[in-house]
Amino acid sequence: MNQDPALVSIMRQGPYLIASIHTALDDSQMVRFQHDLVDKxxxxRSRGVIIDVAALDVLDSFGSKTLRNIAEMARLRGAQTVVVGIQPDVALAMVLLGMGTVQVETALDLEEGLAYLDDAVAPRAAVDARDGRP
Structure with missing residues (x-):
């Protein structure tokens, strides 16, 4: 990533990418994060993506829309996405402002996010292996 490593980290964990947002991002940083994550x-050849937003105490409408866009782009590239770590106050504000993540899978934390991806991706990987796909 081209930005300060303290803002966002993207790590590879087997067939998954784990992206942690460490602090609030402005719109241009959010767009750069989206581009970098989709590129990776x-x-x-990632099968799943976890976006950890536990460090965020606010998520504006642009950030929420960008997360939905990332999930859709990832799906089009063959990867499942799950957003983890949404704080209670952030969830409440998102619902009250109509900024839900209906199109994006969510989980409580990283452990549940990994379990979700294991369940969602493993059956597809088995079919791909039978068909000879990587």
Whole structure:
């Protein structure tokens, strides 16, 4: 990523990418994060993406829309996405402002996010292996 490593980290964990947002991002940083993450999905042939937002105490409408866009782009590139760590106050504000993540899977924390991806991705990987796909 081209930005300060303290803002966002993207790590590879087997067939998954784990992206942690460490602090609030402005719109241009959010767009850069989106671009970098979607690029890495293809580069690493990732089957799943976890976006950890536990460090955020606010998520504006642009950030919420960008997370939905990332999930859709990842799906089009063949990867499942799950957002984890949404704080209670952030969830309440998102619902009250109509900024839900209906199109995006969510989980309580990283452990549940990994379990979700294991359940969602493992059956598809088995079918791909039978068909001879990587």
């Amino acid at each position: 999905i293809g580069r690493h």
